[in-house]
Amino acid sequence: xxxxxxxxxxxxxxxxxxxxxxxxxxxxxxxxxxxxxxxxxxxxxxxxxxxxxxxxxxxxxxxxxxxxxxxxxxxxxxxxxxxxxxxxxxxxxxxxxxxxxxxxxxxxxxxxxxxxxxxxxxxxxxxxxxxxxxxxxxxxxxxxxxxxxxxxxxxxxxxxxxxxxxxxxxxxxxxxxxxxxxxxxxxxxxxxxxxxxxxxxxxxxxxxxxxxxxxxx
Amino acid sequence: xxxxxxxxxxxxxxxxxxxxxxxxxxxxxxxxxxxxxxxxxxxxxxxxxxxxxxxxxxxxxxxxxxxxxxxxxxxxxxxxxxxxxxxxxxxxxxxxxxxxxxxxxxxxxxxxxxxxxxxxxxxxxxxxxx
Numbered sequence: 484x485x486x487x488x489x490x491x492x493x494x495x496x497x498x499x500x501x502x503x504x505x506x507x508x509x510x511x512x513x514x515x516x517x518x519x520x521x522x523x524x525x526x527x528x529x530x531x532x533x534x535x536x537x538x539x540x541x542x543x544x545x546x547x548x549x550x551x552x553x554x555x556x557x558x559x560x561x562x563x564x565x566x567x568x569x570x571x572x573x574x575x576x577x578x579x580x581x582x583x584x585x586x587x588x589x590x591x592x593x594x595x596x597x598x599x600x601x602x603x604x605x606x607x608x609x610x611x612x613x614x615x616x617x618x619x620x621x622x623x624x625x626x627x628x629x630x631x632x633x634x635x636x637x638x639x640x641x642x643x644x645x646x647x648x649x650x651x652x653x654x655x656x657x658x659x660x661x662x663x664x665x666x667x668x669x670x671x672x673x674x675x676x677x678x679x680x681x682x683x684x685x686x687x688x689x690x691x692x693x694x695x696x697x698x699x700x
Numbered sequence: 701x702x703x704x705x706x707x708x709x710x711x712x713x714x715x716x717x718x719x720x721x722x723x724x725x726x727x728x729x730x731x732x733x734x735x736x737x738x739x740x741x742x743x744x745x746x747x748x749x750x751x752x753x754x755x756x757x758x759x760x761x762x763x764x765x766x767x768x769x770x771x772x773x774x775x776x777x778x779x780x781x782x783x784x785x786x787x788x789x790x791x792x793x794x795x796x797x798x799x800x801x802x803x804x805x806x807x808x809x810x811x812x813x814x815x816x817x818x819x820x821x822x823x824x825x826x827x828x829x830x
Contacts, residue, residue, distance in 0.1 A: 520816070524807065531799050537726045540799050555721050555745055558728065559735070565742070566731035568712040569769035571742045571792060582791045586769060589712065591731055649729050661729070668726035675715070681769050682812055686791070687814045 514687035523681040530674040537667035544660035583687040586679045591645040713769035716762040718742040745802035768793045773795045
């Protein structure tokens with residue numbers, strides 16, 4: 484009898500710790516859900532602004548260039564690949580029942596001429612590093628710095644080439660408003676990718692909360 | 701949550717669009733346009749001649765393709781095929797409802813927000829729609 488009572492006394496704090504940990508995990512999950520919900524709504528609002536600016540610039544370009552020069556009839560229907568694509572990574576690979584994809588934008592990838600000039604675009608701009616690029620803590624010499632600079636310049640030129648290619652479907656000489664519309668829609672794409680990630684996070688934490696609710700009831 | 705199949709990780713997946721002409725034009729300027737060898741595009745321009753069946757078929761096609769990561773759909777177009785959009789629950793491609801020029805974004809109609817809002821309310825989503 485005394486042994487049973489001492490067993491029960493030992494188990495009680497362990498059970499309390501377990502419940503406390505579960506409560507903390509659930510609170511963390513709720514916070515994550517609310518954060519991603521807030522991010523989702525804020526980003527959608529921001530996307531609306533970028534799109535409005537883009538539509539306005541497009542309307543201005545149409546007014547200066549003429550309605551027939553900016554029309555869906557001019558869209559390129561020849562076989563071609565998208566220059567701006569999405570990379571998908573699975574963050575929850577260990578738990579296939581709770582998928583959490585992570586999206587990142589790859590803008591103006593130039594695959595033909597220069598495969599190393601692809602510009603992935605997460606929140607920080609990254610460049611695919613050529614050999615001999617600087618590592619943290621290493622000292623540079625003049626040759627390394629100039630190779631990095633020339634690679635950057637060549638990358639920017641490739642990007643400009645791809646941008647111009649997109650504009651040329653509307654003719655050789657386009658209104659500056661069309662260029663600003665292009666920039667607005669590029670900004671909108673950045674926000675769209677962030678919205679997709681916020682959505683993924685929100686749905687993942689939502690499904691976790693549902694599971695917790697089912698297991699507790 | 702459904703969609704228990706493994707998510708295909710991809711390095712160059714597409715953004716598909718079902719929207720009005722201006723929105724599609726803008727995103728094509730940003731470089732997302734793709735035409736494959738079967739001459740299929742990754743976008744559908746919705747105008748007053750586009751039927752609901754065409755929109756439904758395009759939505760089903762885009763959501764079943766392996767090379768599409770995100771489907772952008774104007775919210776007013778999504779409202780035409782609301783049942784289909786709301787019943788979609790795979791993680792990839794992600795369906796994002798976006799505003800259009802003449803129809804601002806309404807969070808009350810967003811399918812993702814509808815799915816999660818019951819956490820804040822004891823009523824079901826179906827009863828709100830009545």
